[in-house]
Amino acid sequence: MSSPLILVNLKTYKEGMGSRAHAIATAAQAIAQESGVSIGIAPSYIDLHPIARHFMIPVYAQHVDGSEPGAHTGQITAHAIKAAGASGSLVNHSERRLTLADIEASVKALQMQKLVSVICSNNEITSAGAAALAPDYVAIEPPELIGSGVSVSKANPEIIRRSVAAVRAVNQKVKVLTGAGIQSGECVKIAVDLGTDGVLLASSVVKAQEPAVVLRDLVSKL
Numbered sequence: 456m457s458s459p460l461i462l463v464n465l466k467t468y469k470e471g472m473g474s475r476a477h478a479i480a481t482a483a484q485a486i487a488q489e490s491g492v493s494i495g496i497a498p499s500y501i502d503l504h505p506i507a508r509h510f511m512i513p514v515y516a517q518h519v520d521g522s523e524p525g526a527h528t529g530q531i532t533a534h535a536i537k538a539a540g541a542s543g544s545l546v547n548h549s550e551r552r553l554t555l556a557d558i559e560a561s562v563k564a565l566q567m568q569k570l571v572s573v574i575c576s577n578n579e580i581t582s583a584g585a586a587a588l589a590p591d592y593v594a595i596e597p598p599e600l601i602g603s604g605v606s607v608s609k610a611n612p613e614i615i616r617r618s619v620a621a622v623r624a625v626n627q628k629v630k631v632l633t634g635a636g637i638q639s640g641e642c643v644k645i646a647v648d649l650g651t652d653g654v655l656l657a658s659s660v661v662k663a664q665e666p667a668v669v670l671r672d673l674v675s676k677l
Contacts (some may be wrong), residue, residue: 460592460653461643461673462573462632463660464497464517464545471661476502479660480510482667487512492674493653497545500531507540515573516544518551521560533564543571545655547585549596555584562588573632573655579617586625593622594632594655612649619650640675647677 463483465471471479476498487494495513498506507514516536520527524534536544546561547553553561558574565572572590576582577597585593595618619631633646634655643654654673663669 458630458652459492459643459647459677460513460630460632461492461494461670462497462513462515462594462653462655463494463670464548464655464657465499465502465661466517466550466657467499468658468661472499472502476506477509479666480506480512480514482670484510484512486667486670486674490671490674490677492677494670494674495542503536503541504539507542513542513571514540515571516541517548519544519546519561519565521557521564523564533561533568533570537568537570541570543573543591545594546572546574546590548575549577558585559588562590565590575634575655576618579614579621582618582631583621583625586622586629589626590629592630592632592652593618594634596634596655612645615646615649615651637673638669640672640677643673644676 480496483494483496497515497517519533520530522530522532524532547558562572573592573594574585574590575594576585582593582595615633622629622631630652632653632655633651637654637656638659646654660666660669
């Protein structure tokens with residue numbers, strides 16, 4: 456997987472479902488190919504399989520449980536998302552918080568299936584704790600800036616520096632993403648210059664009238 460990574464979470468926005476999800480994936484794949492930057496998307500579960508089967512970009516689940524396949528009605532297993540074609544999954548997103556035990560179980564389940572794990576955290580202390588679980592990525596997202604239109608890389612660059620340092624102190628192999636309010640190539644460049652390995656974002660792409668324009672701008676300064 457090349458670095459940096461631009462990971463777009465489609466959440467459950469109506470603008471990120473069905474044919475619109477396919478349109479965003481089409482734009483992401485085209486711009487990834489022309490720029491050489493890795494662009495992945497995290498669609499809703501309904502769109503996960505068709506997106507994964509029709510596109511070559513990395514496709515992530517928005518959440519995964521630590522359960523083994525079996526009698527676990529309503530659970531989303533790592534085995535199931537792998538069968539659907541996913542490359543990995545978000546874990547502990549701010550809109551889907553988990554206990555520490557659940558985070559550990561989810562990461563272990565992903566590792567067993569050789570899938571990429573992205574643990575979301577909200578500050579440097581939780582980032583360090585997340586790094587101790589040896590995920591592939593820790594994504595730092597100050598909750599007060601999520602969906603605000605105010606970029607964390609501009610509003611609070613120090614939390615990015617501290618989080619990168621905290622993660623590296625625990626596990627040098629864990630990569631760091633930053634999120635919350637990321638909306639331009641300048642935001643991405645600042646984040647990468649601060650030591651991160653990419654960004655996690657949502658609304659600035661999903662709700663854009665022309666997602667391709669925003670995606671092209673996001674990679675423009677890399």
